[in-house]
Amino acid sequence: MKGINDGKTAERILALMSRKNYRPLKRRQLALLLGRAEEGKYEAFKLTLKQLVASGHVVKGRGNKYDLAKRARTVVGRLVMRGSNYGFVRRGGGLGMVEIERGGVGGAMHGDTVEVEITEVQPGKPPRGRVVNIVSAGDRTAVGTIVETRYGLYFIPIRGGVFPEVPVVGNKKGLKHGDLVTVEFVRDRRKDFTARVVERLGDGAAYSSTLEAVLRAFEIPRAFPAEITAEAARAASEPLDLKGRKDFRPLPTVTIDPDDAKDYDDALSLERTPDG
Template structure:
């Protein structure tokens, strides 16, 4: 079974092919279509180990659509350019160790090699699940990911064929024809509004669902106001008070009040909800709130 990859950067293949080729031919085809995977065809001692490096750094690599990458390391004011043939299996957002071969000068960047994959990125890739017999692949949408991701047999449900999914790379090393990954979420049918919004949030590591634990904790918060709280606060319930939040807001925590005083003056009140009353330090809701401290606005929702 051959897995047709991108024949050139930025263009996607149609996914797994139904034609069969001998294993040796499949490997040759894969190497031809994926020059960045040459790491798996030659020993590191033939390249990296023979180099004498000026310096070594550990940082995060960012790949481009053209196949090369840049490593940002703590303490460096500039990033390190990594040619495609020197990536040695690194994928976008991986933590890598790099050796610098050329120092930057005359406006040029430092240039180096990836020496080691320190840690694979935990950020998911978004793609379409394709199942053919016992084989499954995620056809990745991200242009900086040069490979489609293989899903181990039995880990893809046939009913999810053609759906958009989030997948994390679990293995990608010498001797493998393609990265192997794990589907961490079934997002839904491509083109559906919720599916596409969840895909955007998932790709950028933003929350788009609440866990059952958080949902249950929120549902258990009492809505009845205790008499003690009423005695300790000023009661505006008999005064015309209205929210200024729009009808589609996720929370209604800002309000204005209005009343005419006996001396003829108009009193306008500005009110902010005491949301913290319902949240206790280090409880389930509090911990979830810490992960959502920054509001992210999409076209139809706020996270």
């Protein structure tokens, strides 16, 4: 089971909760029933139960009692915003998604892990609900582009942009259409989903700004791991094997690649011939 350290204990917990006569129990009660309450076993049991909650298989409800997510009236998952005040929650374990009704996100933000109370279930449609608790906060920042419309400035994220344009609030001085920026997601007085610019990276038409934005948005490492650097140094120190190869290094070489190119492959070597 993905994300679970002790798969056997997890299966026993789920099997117990799947019984028709099961009623939500507290953690210690579950451990006693499964023979995991004694010292040396209880800590591992607590971790497994916590991982089941994080994966969306189990929910922790009122009175700190645990139940199967698919049977409970509350579920836990990651919030994905699709507008300023609505979206959906992705549940783990292949349990599908829960639509969050308009105005039902509370103070939660895009990327937060939240607990959702199911408010409506219809055959053939995803269940609907509202956020009742923020389990853990996600990353409240994003990198993207500023767009200017007749309604004002909006932000479009480079990565994970499943929600539409987010209105920009706060200090907008110097911002223009096409700028690349880092924003912090915030709630305004009406609890609408908005973006506040915390850093301007530059013009979106500039190569350097675009490269910086992509590196940040996709969290691309800026340096090679130490073991790779060490391997490259070892390879560079070894003598070249020129067997079956012709050495053109003494020839003068020019490249027609632009100054800011990262891959110099359009190169020409020149050699004066006897006939000029």
